[in-house]
Amino acid sequence: MLSIKNLTVSIHGKQIIGGLNLEVKEGEVHAIMGPNGSGKSTLASVIAGRDMFDVDAGEITYMDQNIFDMAPETRAREGIFLGFQYPVEIPGVSIANFLRTAINEKRKYLGLEPMTGAEFLKMMEEKKKMVEIHSKLTNRSVNEGFSGGEKKKNEIFQMAMLEPRLAILDETDSGLDIDALKVVANGVNKLRRPDNATIIITHYQRLLDYIVPDFVHVLYDGRIIKSGDKKLALELESKGYDWVKKETKADTIP
């Protein structure tokens, strides 16, 4: 589904990602961990199509297409969803209106009729139940005055509504209380299907107790320096990033 080869990204001439490789297949859940500033959000932004970054080398293919040939809104309509680390406020625009616009844009792109008001409301009710979101939240303006946790839940709700093929969740678990964490994890699990994939960016292995990843990657200084399964997350938690760093050095230095 997603294939990243030798990706090198910079901003204002400063390299952030250098030679990154990643392969994500249908049905898989990948977790990406790594210290602050290692380039996790940058990677997510580049996949989603944010144009502030310069892609200096490498390629990304998504569903067998060169992703760089696709506008950001096209990527979204083709099923890429980014749950933002810092969701922005859009004053005066209700979540319902925002999502209806988004869904109908996508449907138009796919050659489908727009959703009627009634269909849309029904879908909202279903998805609200599914991700256990408070019903009043959706009448409010997008993220305006939301608490940190509410913003994250809203991202999950939007993911449920947009039914993405590839979801990238950038620290969606940060700032959540333990109940909300379960809600978010539950949402992700319920949305998991054999034909979609999820990339979870997180600092905490506790999320991975609820969402069991197929792979865990360590992103360090703009490169994936180690990959493994769920056990790697546990190991990281007890030993810290320095441990991986030393270990990889030992591996790579002949």
Place this chain on the structure above:
Amino acid sequence: MADKNNQILEEVTGSDYKYGFYTDIEMDQAPPGLTEETIRFISAKKNEPQFMLDFRLRAFQHWQTLEEPKWAHVDYPPIKYQDLIYYSAPRKQPKYDSIDEVDPELLETFEKLGIPLDEQKMLAGVAVDAVMDSVSVGSTFKKTLAEHGVIFCSFSEALQKHPELIKKYMGTVVPHTDNFFAALNSAVFSDGSFAYIPKGVRCPLELSTYFRINAANTGQFERTLIVAEEGSYVSYMEGCTAPIRDENQLHAAIVEIIAHKNAEVKYSTVQNWWPGDKQGKGGVYNFVTKRGICEGENAKISWTQVETGSAITWKYPSLILKGDNTTGEFYSVAVTNNKQQADTGTKMIHLGKNTKSTIISKGISGGKSNNSYRGLVKTTRNAANARNFSQCDSLLLGDQCGAHTFPYLDVGNRSSIVEHEATTSKISEDQLFYCLQRGIDMEGAIGLIVNGYAKEVLSKLPMEFAVEAQKLLSISLEGSVG
């Protein structure tokens, strides 16, 4: 400069000719120029009562002593008043035989606005079947109003049928001496509309949809007069969301509203005159004087306006809160794009005790446009406990446009409370990307964000108008960033 002005006028007037629909039936017009003769010609053509002619002549004499005001934050070549044509009979004949002849760009805009086909034809000047929907809608509409004693007709018709009402109220809120453009309008006004709501009547309909179609042809110097008798209520809508291209570059309208004791008038307008091309060439200059008076106690008047059109807008819908406990409201969204210039705002004059006013102004500027808010809040010595709240927000799209706020306060007594808040913001890259990432394209994103920003004002519009206004905002800002 003068040459350029001529050139603009020529292009605007000449474009019709180029496409060959300058027909002979339009011969019913005054020669260019403005003299006492022109005024007499207009008045005679319209078969007006003597008092009307006298009013016009007084206004004309006064106008000749005035200079065009220069204080607004707008810039345009001098207008040659003696080159303009001040009277031409309203167009009766359609310009086209079929909709296929209409400028496709204009049709595309109509399409985006979701305007029904029949209405599109009317607006574009295409011949329509006699048994068209709006005609029958129009007559049921008139019947219902008549049953309630509501008068709603063109200004010319009112002059014939209700001269005593016109004589009593016309010029009482905006006297011909008020300003340069008001004097000009008072001298040469072409037509407009008149609404009268009798005592205790709650007008059963929005004075709107039917009228909207008519509004396209009411001409260059419109005049509106609304009188709400004691305890009455009316919601009145004027203007049009469809872009109106007009051969007349200069528009100078007057609106007067009188609300008696316990009466309420809601006036909503959407103005979308042709703004000119991307260089600002050929657009309409819109110099409007709108004022209402809350004459009796507990009266209430609100102005809600959405301004997206015109090359230049000069417009300050104002209220005189004369009766005790009266309320005035001003809700405005003014959008400027490309090279448009808008200088708009309001004046709230508190004369009575316990008078209240609210001002919410949302300016949105894109392209290389200039958008100014100019507002005056005045409380006189007698206006004990007067209160005003003003909020003036500006939203900038891109970095080549300008937003300016000129609030003037004049507080004449100690018990008044006047509050003013102002903000300036930009649409952020983060907001745009958030929308793009959800599959909404750039234009859709800007439309959504701008409509959210203006929501407080849009929500004051009558429902049907609000939906159109929302679409209009998005369309007006196409190509405004990047």
